[in-house]
Amino acid sequence: ERQRLGKLRRLPAVTTDGELVELQANLEIPAELPLIAQAGAQGIGLLRSEFLFMNREDLPDEDDQFAAYAPIVAAMNGDPITIRVLDWGGEKDMQALAAGIESQHAGPNPALGLRGIRMLLKRPELLEEQFAAILRVAAQAPEGAVRVMLPMVTVPEEVKAAREIYERVAKRVRRRGEKLPEKLPELGAMIETPGAALAADAIALEADFFAIGTNDLAMYTLAVDRGEADVAHLYDPLHPAVLRLMQFATEAALRLRMPVSVCGEMAGNPRLVPLLLGLGIRCLSMNASAIPRVKQAVRALDIGDCARFARRVMEQSDPARIRELVDGFATGVT
Numbered sequence: 401e402r403q404r405l406g407k408l409r410r411l412p413a414v415t416t417d418g419e420l421v422e423l424q425a426n427l428e429i430p431a432e433l434p435l436i437a438q439a440g441a442q443g444i445g446l447l448r449s450e451f452l453f454m455n456r457e458d459l460p461d462e463d464d465q466f467a468a469y470a471p472i473v474a475a476m477n478g479d480p481i482t483i484r485v486l487d488w489g490g491e492k493d494m495q496a497l498a499a500g501i502e503s504q505h506a507g508p509n510p511a512l513g514l515r516g517i518r519m520l521l522k523r524p525e526l527l528e529e530q531f532a533a534i535l536r537v538a539a540q541a542p543e544g545a546v547r548v549m550l551p552m553v554t555v556p557e558e559v560k561a562a563r564e565i566y567e568r569v570a571k572r573v574r575r576r577g578e579k580l581p582e583k584l585p586e587l588g589a590m591i592e593t594p595g596a597a598l599a600a601d602a603i604a605l606e607a608d609f610f611a612i613g614t615n616d617l618a619m620y621t622l623a624v625d626r627g628e629a630d631v632a633h634l635y636d637p638l639h640p641a642v643l644r645l646m647q648f649a650t651e652a653a654l655r656l657r658m659p660v661s662v663c664g665e666m667a668g669n670p671r672l673v674p675l676l677l678g679l680g681i682r683c684l685s686m687n688a689s690a691i692p693r694v695k696q697a698v699r700a701l702d703i704g705d706c707a708r709f710a711r712r713v714m715e716q717s718d719p720a721r722i723r724e725l726v727d728g729f730a731t732g733v734t
């Protein structure tokens with residue numbers, strides 16, 4: 401089995417009818433880099449930058465951040481890397497920031513409070529340093545290889561406001577004499593709240609790409625905390641509400657020919673690949689360890705079958721029935 405999966409590494413993630421699917425890795429800490437190469441990932445679809453801010457009592461400055469990204473960009477050898485700016489808040493506790501922010505802003509419900517892009521727009525100096533570091537590191541990769549992504553977006557204005565800061569930072573860094581890419585790296589939005597999913601057509605006008613974060617999307621849609629054992633049984637990414645939101649957001653992107661990926665846990669589950677491909681998704685980012693099995697699933701699928709299957713699933717309104725359909729289809733494939 402191990403050997404078979406090892407051989408898979410060199411084979412493309414292509415369906416039986418010749419459709420290429422991009423399989424990328426999520427990176428949480430730099431120590432995972434060797435795993436990414438081993439797994440045969442085509443780049444990093446979600447670089448969670450929170451590690452930069454963890455286990456320290458002061459904030460990393462622009463140079464610290466640049467120094468942390470540079471070896472990752474070098475190791476990826478020109479493969480695409482999507483760097484997500486800091487997603488602080490919710491369950492993500494960070495000492496260095498907590499001192500400055502939590503005391504002022506700890507609300508009754510952190511998951512619904514100053515999280516992700518909301519916090520960064522409230523503290524634009526944090527966003528500016530991150531953008532500056534990312535822009536500098538992007539200059540060390542081939543044009544277009546590095547992309548920048550905003551977490552926890554709920555309204556188009558957040559992307560617009562972030563882009564204004566982004567362009568201003570680029571000008572300033574360039575004036576400072578730093579080498580920057582000719583064309584600014586693409587700036588995308590995570591679709592991980594029901595509000596963002598249902599306003600995806602409006603957000604698409606401001607963003608260069610979408611990444612659907614199914615972990616938070618399921619949590620916020622079903623009002624189930626990801627870390628709460630008592631309600632864990634209600635956490636179900638196959639709930640029709642979650643799937644309908646994913647479908648709406650995906651179709652908004654596809655209409656505009658805008659890149660869209662899925663980067664939550666769902667993307668790493670081979671049994672869910674037929675449904676995701678059927679919905680029109682062609683880029684999945686997951687834990688590196690999941691890539692071989694997902695690739696195996698992709699290579700056994702036909703896009704037409706997946707599309708028909710997804711249509712059947714999307715006609716259902718009962719979560720249990722959806723699970724039955726998904727399990728039934730998967731038994732034939734994985």
Ligand code: PEP
Nearest residue numbers: 592613614615616663664
């Ligand atoms: C998600 O919410 O699905 C996601 C990919 O982001 P994170 O898990 O880092 O919140």
Ligand code: MG
Nearest residue numbers: 592613615616
């Ligand atoms: Mg998230």
